[in-house]
Structure formats: structure tokens, C-alpha cells
Amino acid sequence: MNLLREVAGELLKMFLGDAWLAVGILTVVSLAGWLARRGAVPPLVGGAVLFLGCIVVLVASVVLSARRHRVP
Amino acid sequence: MISLTTAAPAISAAFLASLVEVVEAFTIVLAAGTLRGWRAAIAGTAVAVAVLALIVVALGPVLDQVPLHRLKLVIGTLLLLFGMGWLRKAALRAAGIVPLHDENASFAAQAASLSGVATPRRAGFDWLGGVIAFKAVLLEGLEVVFIVIAVGAGRGLLLPASLGALAACIVVLAIGAIVHRPLARVPENTLKFAVGVILSAFGVFWTGEGLGIAWPGEDLMILPFGAAFLFAGLRATQLVRPSASVLTP
Numbered sequence: 358m359n360l361l362r363e364v365a366g367e368l369l370k371m372f373l374g375d376a377w378l379a380v381g382i383l384t385v386v387s388l389a390g391w392l393a394r395r396g397a398v399p400p401l402v403g404g405a406v407l408f409l410g411c412i413v414v415l416v417a418s419v420v421l422s423a424r425r426h427r428v429p
Numbered sequence: 430m431i432s433l434t435t436a437a438p439a440i441s442a443a444f445l446a447s448l449v450e451v452v453e454a455f456t457i458v459l460a461a462g463t464l465r466g467w468r469a470a471i472a473g474t475a476v477a478v479a480v481l482a483l484i485v486v487a488l489g490p491v492l493d494q495v496p497l498h499r500l501k502l503v504i505g506t507l508l509l510l511f512g513m514g515w516l517r518k519a520a521l522r523a524a525g526i527v528p529l530h531d532e533n534a535s536f537a538a539q540a541a542s543l544s545g546v547a548t549p550r551r552a553g554f555d556w557l558g559g560v561i562a563f564k565a566v567l568l569e570g571l572e573v574v575f576i577v578i579a580v581g582a583g584r585g586l587l588l589p590a591s592l593g594a595l596a597a598c599i600v601v602l603a604i605g606a607i608v609h610r611p612l613a614r615v616p617e618n619t620l621k622f623a624v625g626v627i628l629s630a631f632g633v634f635w636t637g638e639g640l641g642i643a644w645p646g647e648d649l650m651i652l653p654f655g656a657a658f659l660f661a662g663l664r665a666t667q668l669v670r671p672s673a674s675v676l677t678p
Contacts, residue, residue: 383506
């Protein structure tokens with residue numbers, strides 16, 4: 358039972374280790390999906406939002422985490 | 430027939446990621462083997478490897494039944510969560526914000542916790558040592574299993590990706606058997622950084638395909654995606670490094 362709990366915890370940590378990063382990624386994926394399926398813009402616009410959004414989320418997440426670690 | 434060009438990214442991603450995880454598992458197995466006896470440590474490791482192999486073998490055919498675009502969307506998103514998580518942590522470690530993982534310290538901590546427990550009889554099977562080795566290999570191996578499935582499923586690359594992971598195990602075990610101490614000189618953070626870049630690039634590509642986006646140049650788009658994540662990771666490291674100077678992950 359304890360082992361199963363540890364396995365579940367490890368799996369959760371694998372994908373949701375940093376809540377803000379996870380929220381950022383899921384928001385970008387949702388937005389890109391909405392744009393790609395909306396039809397009003399070419400699907401590649403959704404692709405660009407996905408790609409650039411992930412880059413922005415990554416840099417923002419590193420900067421925010423660094424600030425959190427530095428707070429005494 | 431799978432071409433090397435198709436299989437190479439899957440094999441290298443599985444190999445590099447496995448190298449990191451196997452080194453961590455090896456440290457704990459080494460502590461268990463040295464302090465509690467090798468019979469139990471090897472048995473625990475073997476059982477965990479068998480469980481992990483079973484998960485890959487069982488999940489592979491199941492995933493082949495899932496519609497491809499849905500599979501790509503789910504696995505692509507999971508790759509983004511996992512790969513960008515590794516990249517974020519590697520950037521923070523490279524910048525000195527989070528301490529680097531130290532295999533020698535990990536070995537010492539494991540040894541200290543094991544030495545407090547009664548020593549087993551010489552001839553008997555030491556269950557504690559076996560369970561510790563089993564847990565270490567199983568927990569570290571879960572990430573390897575995910576990467577093998579993520580880069581291999583849906584494209585018929587499960588076997589090449591598994592071989593990449595297996596090769597990493599053989600390399601670490603061979604070096605470990607020779608040096609017989611924690612592999613502290615493996616550039617773990619650089620490897621994590623590289624794997625984070627590769628998996629994030631795969632993640633964007635697969636998620637996009639799952640959303641119905643036809644990338645220009647198809648698979649070749651993974652290269653510029655990887656280059657962009659590499660640049661962003663290095664730039665982020667530089668931004669948060671207390672005294673920004675050299676760009677090395």
C-alpha cells in the first residue's frame with residue numbers, strides 16, 4: 358500500500374512537479390487547440406501560439422522559481 | 430523496416446534519459462548491496478526491471494488501439510509537462526539556484542539510514558536490502574518507462590526506444606562494476622538539460638499534430654523546436670544566475 362502510494366506520488370511529481378509550469382503549459386495547449394479548431398485563423402497560427410507560448414512559459418517559470426527560492 | 434533517421438531521436442532520448450535515472454538508481458542499489466548483501470540487492474533490482482518491462486509490454490499494444498491524433502495530443506502534452514519540468518529544474522541547477530544532485534551525498538545518506546538497521550545473517554536473504562533496491566529501481570525506472578512509451582508508441586518505435594534504455598543500463602552497470610562506487614562524475618545536469626530540450630521539442634511537435642496542425646517540413650520541425658528550447662533554457666539560466674557569466678548547463 359505504501360509502495361503504491363509512493364508510485365502514485367512519483368507519477369504525479371513527474372508531470373506536475375511545479376504547479377505554475379503545469380498550469381501554464383495546459384493553458385497554452387488549450388489556447389492553441391481552440392485557435393486551431395476555430396477555423397477563423399489558419400491552423401499554423403495555433404501552432405505558433407503553442408510553440409512560442411511554451412517558450413514563454415518555460416522562461417517565466419524559471420524566473421519565477423528563482424525568485425521564490427531567493428525569498429528568505 | 431524502421432530507418433535509423435526515424436529511430437535515432439527515440440533511441441537517443443531514451444538512452445540519455447535512462448542514463449540519468451539509472452545512475453541515481455545504481456547509487457541506491459550500490460548502498461544496499463554493499464551494506465546488506467549483493468544477493469538481495471541484485472534480486473530486488475531484477476524484480477523491479479521485470480515489473481518495468483511488463484508495464485512497457487502491456488501498455489504498448491493498448492496504446493496502439495487509441496486513435497493516433499488523440500494519442501499524439503495526450504502523449505505530446507505529457508511530454509511537454511515532463512520535458513519542460515526537467516528543463517526548468519536543470520536551468521535552476523545550472524544557475525546555482527537549486528543545488529546539484531550529488532551521488533556521493535546520496536550514497537552517504539542511504540548508507541547512514543541502512544547502517545542503523547540490524548545487520549542480516551551472513552547466509553540469509555536480506556529482505557530490507559532487496560526491497561530498497563526494488564523500490565529505487567522501480568521509482569527511478571517509471572520515468573524511463575514513460576519516456577520509452579512516449580517516444581516509441583504510435584510510431585512503432587517501442588523496441589528501438591527500449592533498446593536505447595537497455596543500452597544505458599548496460600553502460601552504467603559496466604562502469605559501476607569496474608569502479609564500484611557512486612558514479613558522481615556523470616554530468617547529470619547537462620544530460621537532464623539535453624533530455625529536457627529533446628522531450629520539449631517532441632512535445633510541441635506531437636501536441637501540434639494531435640491538434641490537427643500540419644507542421645511545415647513535418648519531422649524536421651523538431652530540430653528548430655529543439656534549438657529554440659535550448660536557447661530559451663540557456664537564456665533563462667543566464668537571467669537567473671546570480672552573477673551571470675558563463676553559459677554552461
